[in-house]
Amino acid sequence: MATLFTSPPFLSHPLTRTPHFFSSSQTPPPNQPSQPPSLKLSTTSSEQLASVKVGEAKPPKAATTVETTDWIASSLTRRFGLGAGLAWAAFLAVGVISEQIKTRIEVSEQEANTRDVEKQEEVVLPNGLRYYELRVGGGASPRNGDLVVIYLKGKIQGKDEVFVDTFDRDQKPLALIIGSRPYTKGMCEGVESILKSMKAGGKRRLIVPPNLGFGENGADLGSGVQIPPSATLEYIIEIEKVSIAPA
Numbered sequence: 001m002a003t004l005f006t007s008p009p010f011l012s013h014p015l016t017r018t019p020h021f022f023s024s025s026q027t028p029p030p031n032q033p034s035q036p037p038s039l040k041l042s043t044t045s046s047e048q049l050a051s052v053k054v055g056e057a058k059p060p061k062a063a064t065t066v067e068t069t070d071w072i073a074s075s076l077t078r079r080f081g082l083g084a085g086l087a088w089a090a091f092l093a094v095g096v097i098s099e100q101i102k103t104r105i106e107v108s109e110q111e112a113n114t115r116d117v118e119k120q121e122e123v124v125l126p127n128g129l130r131y132y133e134l135r136v137g138g139g140a141s142p143r144n145g146d147l148v149v150i151y152l153k154g155k156i157q158g159k160d161e162v163f164v165d166t167f168d169r170d171q172k173p174l175a176l177i178i179g180s181r182p183y184t185k186g187m188c189e190g191v192e193s194i195l196k197s198m199k200a201g202g203k204r205r206l207i208v209p210p211n212l213g214f215g216e217n218g219a220d221l222g223s224g225v226q227i228p229p230s231a232t233l234e235y236i237i238e239i240e241k242v243s244i245a246p247a
Contacts, residue, residue, distance in 0.1 A: 111138065111201070112138060113137075113138025113139075113201075114135060114136065114137055114138040114139075114201035114202070115135070115136050115138075116134070116135050116136075117133045117134060117135060117136060120132045120133065120134065120205075121133070127193065127212065128209040128211065128212060129190055129193060129194055129206065129207070129208060129209070129212060130206070130207040131194060131204045131205060131206045131207065132204060132205040133202075133204055134203040134204055134205060134236075135201070135202055135203035135238075136199070136202055137198060137199030137200050137201035137202025137203075137239060138199065138200075138201050139199050139200025139201045139202075139239070139241075139242060140199065140200055140242045141196065141197070141198065141199050141200075141242070142178045142195055142196060142198075142239070142242045143178060143196070144178050144179040145177065145178060145179060145245055146177070146178050146242055146243065146244065146245060147175060147176075147177055147242075147243050147244065147245040147246070148175070148176055148177075148178055148195060148239060148241070148242055149173050149174070149175050149239075149240045149241040149242075150166075150173060150174050150176070150195070150237060150238060150239050150240060151166050151167050151173050151174070151236075151237070151238040151240065152164055152165075152166050152167075152174050152185070152186065152187070152191070152235060152236070152237055152238075153165045153166070153167050153235065153236040154186045154191075154233055154234070154235045154236075155233070155234055156227070156228070156231050156232070156233060156234070157207065157231075157232040157233060157234045158232075163186050163221055163225045163227065164185055164186030164221075166185075167236070167238075173240055174187070177245050178192065178195065178196065179192075186221060188208060188212065188213045188214060188233065189212045189213075190206065190208035190209070190212035190213055190233070191206065191208065191235060191237065193212065194206050194237065195237070195239065198237070198239050199239065199242075200239050200240070200241055200242045201239065201240075202238070202239055203236070203237065203238040203239075204236075204237050205234070205235070205236055205237075206234070206235040206236075206237055207232065207233075207234055208232065208233040208234075208235065209232060210229075210230045210231060210232060213227075213231060213232070213233045214227045214231065214233075215229075215230070216229050216230050217229055218230075218231060
C-alpha cells in the first residue's frame with residue numbers, strides 16, 4: 001500500500017528554466033520609445049523633398065557634340081528626320097555634278113571657239129607692248145583676282161638664253177593670281193598686262209620694253225639667272241585655264 005502514496009517519477013525533480021544567452025552581436029537593442037506614425041511620415045516626406053531639391057540643383061548635362069563633315073546635314077537630320085539629311089546630301093551631290101557638267105561645257109565651248117591664226121601680224125599697244133597673235137582663245141578673259149594657269153617661255157631679245165620655260169615636259173605650268181605681287185618665275189608687269197587682253201586657250205608672242213620688264217636695274221632670278229639692266233624681253237604665253245581664285 002505504501003507504493004500507492006509515492007510521488008510519480010516526473011514530479012520528483014523540480015522544474016528548471018534553461019537560461020538563454022545572447023552574444024554581443026545578438027544583443028537586443030535597448031528599448032526606445034517608439035515614434036508616432038505621424039512623425040515617421042513627416043521625416044520621410046522631408047527626405048524626399050530634400051532629394052528633389054538636390055536633384056533640381058544639379059547642373060544640366062552638356063549637349064553632346066556630333067562630329068561630322070557636314071553640319072548642315074546633321075542639323076537637318078536631327079530636326080526634321082533622316083529624310084531631310086538625305087535630301088541635303090542629294091542636293092550637294094547634284095550641285096557637284098552640275099558644276100562638273102558646267103566645267104565640261106565651258107571646256108567644250110573654249111575648244112570649239114579656239115582657232116589658230118593663219119597670218120601673224122604685229123600689234124602695238126599704247127603702253128609700248130608689242131605682240132603677235134598665235135592662237136585666239138575661246139574661253140574667259142582673266143580679271144583682277146582670278147586664278148590663271150599659263151605656260152610661259154621668256155628670254156632676252158636678241159639672245160638665245162632662256163630664263164623661264166614651263167613648256168618643257170619636265171616643268172609644270174605657272175599658276176598666278178592676277179593683281180598679286182611680287183612677281184615670280186620670270187613674270188613681269190608686261191606679261192600680266194597682256195594676259196588681261198587674252199582668253200583661255202589663247203597663245204601670243206610678246207615683246208616687252210624695259211619699263212614694263214625689269215627696268216634699268218635688271219633682276220636676279222636665282223640659280224645664276226641674271227636679267228641685265230634695260231633689257232627688252234621676249235615671251236611666248238599660252239593661257240590654259242581661267243577660274244575663280246580659292247578663298
